[in-house]
Structure formats: structure tokens, C-alpha cells
Amino acid sequence: MRTYLALVLATVTLAVGARAAAAADGCFAVVHGWDWQREITSEATAQAAWESSAQGQLAAHQASFAAADIEVRYVHYDGRDPYWWDSAPGVAQQLVDIGGTAACAGKPLTVVCYSMGCTVVDEILAQAHPSDPYHDPRYATATARVLEVWSVNGVHGGAELANTYEFVNDVLLGFVNAVWNPGNALRGLTTGNSPRAWGYTKVGKPVFAIGGYDGWWYTDPPGEDDGVLAYHSQYGIRKIGSYYGDWRGHVPNDHWAANGLFYNAWQADKDHYEGKGGSGHKIKKLKTSPITGYCNCENDTWFSSHTNPRLVRQFGF
Amino acid sequence: LASRPGTGGGGARRRLALAGVGALVLVAALIVWRSRASAPALTAAEAAAPGVPPSWGPAPALHAGGPALAADPKRGDDDDEPGLRDGPSEAEIRAFRRWRVDNLRRAARFPGDSLPLTARHREALTEVQPDRGAVTDPGPGGLDVLVAYPARPFFQAGEPILLHAAVVHARDGTRSAARITGTLMKAIDGPHDGALATVTYRDDGAGGDAVAGDLLYTAQVTPAILAPELLVGQVEVEVSATLADGRERFVVSQFRAGTPGARLTGRFRDRLEGGHLILEADLAVVRPGRYHLQGGLEGPGGTPVAWAQHAEVIDAPGAATLSLRFFGLAFHEAGISGPYRLAFVSVAETGRRPVLQGPVLEGAHVTAPYAVADFSGAPHQDPAWDETIRQAEAIEGMPLAPGVVRGR
Numbered sequence: 069m070r071t072y073l074a075l076v077l078a079t080v081t082l083a084v085g086a087r088a089a090a091a092a093d094g095c096f097a098v099v100h101g102w103d104w105q106r107e108i109t110s111e112a113t114a115q116a117a118w119e120s121s122a123q124g125q126l127a128a129h130q131a132s133f134a135a136a137d138i139e140v141r142y143v144h145y146d147g148r149d150p151y152w153w154d155s156a157p158g159v160a161q162q163l164v165d166i167g168g169t170a171a172c173a174g175k176p177l178t179v180v181c182y183s184m185g186c187t188v189v190d191e192i193l194a195q196a197h198p199s200d201p202y203h204d205p206r207y208a209t210a211t212a213r214v215l216e217v218w219s220v221n222g223v224h225g226g227a228e229l230a231n232t233y234e235f236v237n238d239v240l241l242g243f244v245n246a247v248w249n250p251g252n253a254l255r256g257l258t259t260g261n262s263p264r265a266w267g268y269t270k271v272g273k274p275v276f277a278i279g280g281y282d283g284w285w286y287t288d289p290p291g292e293d294d295g296v297l298a299y300h301s302q303y304g305i306r307k308i309g310s311y312y313g314d315w316r317g318h319v320p321n322d323h324w325a326a327n328g329l330f331y332n333a334w335q336a337d338k339d340h341y342e343g344k345g346g347s348g349h350k351i352k353k354l355k356t357s358p359i360t361g362y363c364n365c366e367n368d369t370w371f372s373s374h375t376n377p378r379l380v381r382q383f384g385f
Numbered sequence: 386l387a388s389r390p391g392t393g394g395g396g397a398r399r400r401l402a403l404a405g406v407g408a409l410v411l412v413a414a415l416i417v418w419r420s421r422a423s424a425p426a427l428t429a430a431e432a433a434a435p436g437v438p439p440s441w442g443p444a445p446a447l448h449a450g451g452p453a454l455a456a457d458p459k460r461g462d463d464d465d466e467p468g469l470r471d472g473p474s475e476a477e478i479r480a481f482r483r484w485r486v487d488n489l490r491r492a493a494r495f496p497g498d499s500l501p502l503t504a505r506h507r508e509a510l511t512e513v514q515p516d517r518g519a520v521t522d523p524g525p526g527g528l529d530v531l532v533a534y535p536a537r538p539f540f541q542a543g544e545p546i547l548l549h550a551a552v553v554h555a556r557d558g559t560r561s562a563a564r565i566t567g568t569l570m571k572a573i574d575g576p577h578d579g580a581l582a583t584v585t586y587r588d589d590g591a592g593g594d595a596v597a598g599d600l601l602y603t604a605q606v607t608p609a610i611l612a613p614e615l616l617v618g619q620v621e622v623e624v625s626a627t628l629a630d631g632r633e634r635f636v637v638s639q640f641r642a643g644t645p646g647a648r649l650t651g652r653f654r655d656r657l658e659g660g661h662l663i664l665e666a667d668l669a670v671v672r673p674g675r676y677h678l679q680g681g682l683e684g685p686g687g688t689p690v691a692w693a694q695h696a697e698v699i700d701a702p703g704a705a706t707l708s709l710r711f712f713g714l715a716f717h718e719a720g721i722s723g724p725y726r727l728a729f730v731s732v733a734e735t736g737r738r739p740v741l742q743g744p745v746l747e748g749a750h751v752t753a754p755y756a757v758a759d760f761s762g763a764p765h766q767d768p769a770w771d772e773t774i775r776q777a778e779a780i781e782g783m784p785l786a787p788g789v790v791r792g793r
Contacts, residue, residue, distance in 0.1 A: 094780070152738050176776040197497025199696045201677040201735045212769035215776055231636045232519040260516045260639030261619070266739045267509035272497065273773070274488065286519045288530050288555045306505070306514065326505035329492055
């Protein structure tokens with residue numbers, strides 16, 4: 069019986085794999101979020117960071133991607149730094165490099181960012197033109213190479229938690245900062261240092277924001293957040309307000325990117341940690357990639373976590 | 386061949402296996418049938434609306450007034466929330482793919498240095514967004530947040546700097562009395578290097594505070610308190626408030642201070658070139674550097690028309706000129722003939738984060754009375770965008786993988 073079953077499953081797997089390989093063709097570049105614990109220095113360490121608490125799901129997930137002929141690459145940067153330090157130029161260069169690999173050349177390159185990684189990506193997309201005030205030539209090359217961005221629990225307008233914890237870190241935890249130094253990245257996550265606050269007005273390629281929402285109390289309005297990040301920040305909406313359920317399409321002129329390329333693509337009623345698929349939580353709505361129509365139906369996570377869950381609950385970028 | 390345990394032949398086992406496979410096929414067929422039967426079609430509005438991607442299913446029910454915070458402020462972790470579903474239908478995926486191509490084509494029409502003008506372009510220079518703290522203890526009476534913000538997003542060197550703060554209830558917006566102080570820190574590109582000054586926020590109608598007793602507190606930073614040369618760039622204000630019952634609130638706020646090394650003289654010239662409107666702005670430069678100019682044009686009646694920006698290195702002090710190119714297609718899309726009013730314009734010195742932003746001049750120039758027909762209606766040409774669109778078209782032509790849509 070087991071032999072027959074194995075044969076049947078093998079046949080089905082081969083059939084699915086063969087069809088998927090013929091149907092799907094693209095590259096994903098995954099950009100991680102804040103990581104106060106370590107400097108992520110290579111693609112291998114970035115991947116390991118994603119996998120560290122994925123409970124093995126990522127491996128199966130990658131196998132599914134491979135069957136669908138989707139190349140998944142892991143971008144790395146020092147998640148302890150503000151986005152405008154070396155993070156954005158380094159990520160831009162990696163996107164260019166990934167786009168030029170044999171596996172990805174000529175194929176659509178989709179960026180999937182999480183949390184603070186989305187601020188880094190905003191910086192690249194918003195300053196891609198030589199006339200932009202913070203332009204870096206690497207931003208232009210990277211933006212040209214990207215098809216679109218999928219933002220998951222993205223920090224697009226700063227974080228009110230950072231407004232408070234930046235104070236706490238600097239004033240109350242000064243000694244501790246000298247050891248584990250989370251404060252610099254927090255500085256980059258304050259609302260006053262966000263792209264919105266610095267007057268950014270456009271993104272160079274479409275950004276589809278998937279907001280998390282879990283009704284915690286941290287931000288204002290209370291309950292309009294994913295436990296870490298306000299709903300309006302995840303969607304780049306420039307004004308504080310009650311936006312729950314307002315996830316269809318985009319909000320013309322209400323986004324800090326005024327060129328109409330930022331979209332509220334999806335709303336997942338999941339908290340910030342769950343947004344990247346931590347600890348076996350399911351995110352049904354994120355199963356399907358619009359680039360290929362690929363469905364990760366057997367594995368419930370798109371992303372794995374890389375930080376201490378308890379701390380993510382509290383600081384959670 | 387010897388039979389191994391558990392793998393020996395037998396009609397019963399074969400029948401059992403075949404029955405199992407048959408059951409699997411039956412279940413799969415039922416899933417296909419049910420999923421197809423439940424797939425809603427796109428609405429006509431969703432399919433037709435430009436600029437709005439097709440949605441993939443019904444929105445979850447709206448919260449009326451937000452979630453309850455009393456016992457368990459965290460909403461359920463249940464994945465089986467009503468209204469959610471596993472994935473889009475085939476029609477929705479195909480509609481999205483079609484929309485993606487059209488959307489990229491729309492976006493590619495304009496260059497990165499000139500776009501149709503929106504309200505955001507002006508607000509990006511003038512708007513103050515309050516920095517709010519987090520709600521740290523959502524118990525009874527615990528929804529007070531400390532909100533702090535500067536009176537303007539940036540101040541020129543030597544200008545009095547007004548800073549506001551209030552403790553606001555996150556639900557009803559009422560303010561509470563508090564003792565509020567702020568510590569000014571220069572803290573953008575390196576470690577915090579100590580406090581520049583400490584200020585006390587007041588609510589007595591003096592020292593820059595507009596209205597006494599309104600619980601909107603104000604602190605004023607003057608050159609007498611802090612020399613302007615110490616206030617250049619992004620300044621962080623660490624604000625702390627102690628409420629009447631002893632509870633404390635914290636927030637970090639920011640403002641920009643300093644004057645760029647070039648200023649607009651107020652002299653502008655306009656002309657047509659290649660179907661676009663060129664606006665030249667004269668500058669007086671005291672410090673070489675990279676300078677960024679941006680401005681917005683409005684038609685008669687204040688109708689938004691076009692925004693443009695330009696950045697250039699100016700390597701010597703003295704007189705200089707920066708030019709904005711307002712893209713011709715924007716005039717066609719607005720459909721309004723001139724004269725056009727330079728609704729706002731401002732120059733900034735780049736090379737630091739954030740930039741040193743100069744004053745925003747409003748209505749500083751009116752162009753010649755150009756007609757829409759004077760401008761080129763041709764879209765921007767960019768091989769990189771062409772390649773992106775080609776890739777999107779390739780995706781559109783791909784067959785859908787199995788398991789993608791409900792029913793497959």
C-alpha cells in the first residue's frame with residue numbers, strides 16, 4: 069500500500085513540478101527587517117536569519133519555489149543601522165547583482181520586504197532619479213531592474229513605538245546601548261526620520277502593501293496596528309486616522325508617494341510577527357504570488373522569523 | 386523473487402490502493418467544483434478603474450469604533466475568519482496581470498523629475514506631522530499619548546523655534562495637564578553626543594505659547610538659549626511628560642534647522658524647449674555644494690498642473706542658475722492653458738540628512754500665456770521601463786500554475 073501511495077504521490081509531484089516549471093519564471097529578492105542582535109553580513113547569514121525560527125518550514129517552502137522555477141535570494145544589510153546609512157546603497161547593489169545572475173537575468177525581479185526592510189526599499193525607490201535630493205546611482209540601477217515590491221508589515225511612515233523606545237534607549241538604557249546598540253536603527257524608525265517626514269513624494273516602481281492588523285493598543289488610534297506598527301504607516305498613509313478595512317486599491321493623494329504607485333494591496337489580520345510567518349502561524353491571504361500565480365498551498369508561510377519572538381512582540385521591527 | 390514483509394502481492398491490496406486513489410480524485414473534484422462555484426467575479430468598477438489594482442476578495446468586516454480593549458485587546462488569532470479565502474480566482478489573477486501591464490505603461494509616461502502636481506508636493510515642504518508616542522499601558526485611563534511637534538518642519542538659522550507638546554487621549558482627543566520638558570540633541574549621523582539644551586514647555590500664554598490654559602504646551606528656542614551655529618541639521622527633541630497622577634510619557638520628536646548655502650533671488654525666467662516648459666531660477670550661492678530645486682505650477686484658478694525637480698552641483702560661490710523642466714505631457718493631462726503660476730518653489734542644500742531646506746516661496750512667478758497645444762503630448766521614453774513592461778507582458782502570457790486558483 070505504501071509503495072502504491074508513494075508512486076501516486078511521486079507522480080503527482082512530478083506532474084505538478086513539471087507544469088509549474090513551465091508556468092512560472094521569476095526571481096524574488098527578500099529584504100529582512102530590523103535585527104538588533106547581529107550584523108547580517110552575507111546572503112547565507114540573511115537566509116539563516118530568516119530560517120532561524122521557521123521550524124523547518126522555509127526549507128519546504130524553498131523547495132516549492134524551486135519547483136515553480138522561482139529563484140529566491142536573500143538580501144543582507146546591517147539591520148542595526150538607520151536605513152540611510154549603508155543599508156540602502158548596499159541593498160540596491162545586491163538587487164542589481166541578483167538581477168544580473170544567470171538565474172535572474174531577463175526575468176522579473178520582485179522585491180519582498182518586511183518591516184524595516186521596506187523603509188530601506190522606500191529609500192531606494194524614492195531616490196532613484198539623479199535629480200532626487202538623496203540620490204545614489206545604485207538606486208537608479210536597482211529600481212530599473214525591479215518589477216515591483218511587495219511590502220509585508222512595512223514601515224513606510226515610521227513607528228510610534230520607536231518614538232517612545234528611542235527615548236527609552238537613549239535616556240534610560242544608555243549603558244545597555246553601549247553593549248547591544250539597538251538605538252541607531254530605532255532612530256531611523258522614528259516618525260520624524262521617516263521618508264514621509266523628510267518630504268519624499270514618489271516611488272520609482274509599484275509598491276503593494278500588505279498590512280497586518282491585530283488590534284493591539286500600541287499606536288494611535290488604539291487598536292489600529294499590528295501590535296508594533298500603526299496601520300497608516302504600513303500603508304504609507306501620511307495622516308493618522310482610522311483606516312482599518314481601507315485596503316482596497318490605493319488612497320490617491322493620501323500617500324506620501326504622490327505619483328500613484330503605492331497601493332494598499334491586502335490586509336492580513338495578523339500581527340507584526342505573524343506577518344513574516346513566525347512560529348507556524350498561517351497567512352492564508354499571502355499564499356499566492358501575483359507574479360506567477362504560484363500558490364504555496366502546502367506550506368503556510370511566506371517568511372520565517374529571525375528574531376526573538378518575545379522581543380519582537382515588544383519592539384518588533 | 387522473495388516477497389518482503391508488507392509488500393507482497395494481493396488482489397485485496399490492489400483494490401484497496403485503487404479505491405484510495407479513486408477517493409482522492411473524488412475529493413479533488415469536489416474541491417474544484419465548490420471552489421469554482423464560489424468564485425466571485427470582478428465588479429465592473431474594479432475592472433475598469435484605472436490606477437486601482439483588482440482586489441482579491443472581500444474586505445474583512447469593518448470595525449466600528451475599533452476593537453475592544455478591556456479584557457483582551459488582541460483580536461483573535463483564528464485563521465478561519467469569515468470573509469477570508471485561500472486565494473484569488475483565475476479571473477482575478479488574469480485581471481491583475483492585465484492591470485499590471487497597463488499600470489506600468491501609465492507610470493512610464495513621466496520622467497522621475499517631473500510629474501503631475503498633487504497636493505502632496507506642496508505639503509511635503511510645509512506640512513507638520515506630529516510625532517506621537519506609543520500607548521504603553523492601556524489600562525483604565527492609560528490611553529494618554531504624548532504628542533510633540535515643531536511649529537514648522539524646518540527653521541532658517543536664527544529664527545525663533547517653537548515646539549509644541551500635549552498629552553492627548555488616544556480615543557477622544559482630550560488633553561491632560563502635565564509637566565513637560567524637552568532635551569535637544571543633535572543626533573542624525575552619529576552617536577548622541579550630549580544634550581544641546583533643555584527646554585520647559587509652558588501653557589501660560591507667554592514665551593511663544595499662544596493660548597494660556599489650553600493644555601497645548603509650547604517651548605521656544607531662541608539664539609539666546611542656543612547659538613544658531615549649534616542648530617544645523619536634524620535636531621532631536623527628547624520630550625518627557627509627567628501627568629498629574631505621576632504617570633510618565635515619552636516621545637522623540639524632530640525638527641530641521643539651518644540655512645542652505647544658496648538662496649533664491651526671486652528672479653525667474655520661463656521658455657519652451659522641446660515641448661516642455663523650462664523655468665530658470667537665479668540663485669545667490671555662498672557655499673559650493675549640491676543643490677536641489679523643486680517647484681509646482683498651477684493653472685488659472687489654482688488647478689494643479691505640473692511638478693518638477695532638479696539637482697546639480699554648484700562648485701563656486703556667486704550667482705548661479707538652476708532650471709526646472711516641467712514635462713509637456715502634464716500640461717496636456719491637466720488640459721489647461723496658461724499663464725501658469727509658480728505656486729511654490731524652494732531650494733535645498735543636499736549632502737546631509739535631511740537636507741537644509743530654504744524658505745518656500747509662494748506665487749513667486751507667473752509664466753507667459755502658453756497654450757496646451759504648445760506642449761508636447763509625447764510620453765517619456767525610457768528603455769528600462771520598456772524592459773519592465775516587457776517582463777510584465779511575459780507574465781501576462783504565462784499559463785497559471787496548478788494550485789494557483791481556487792478549484793485547480
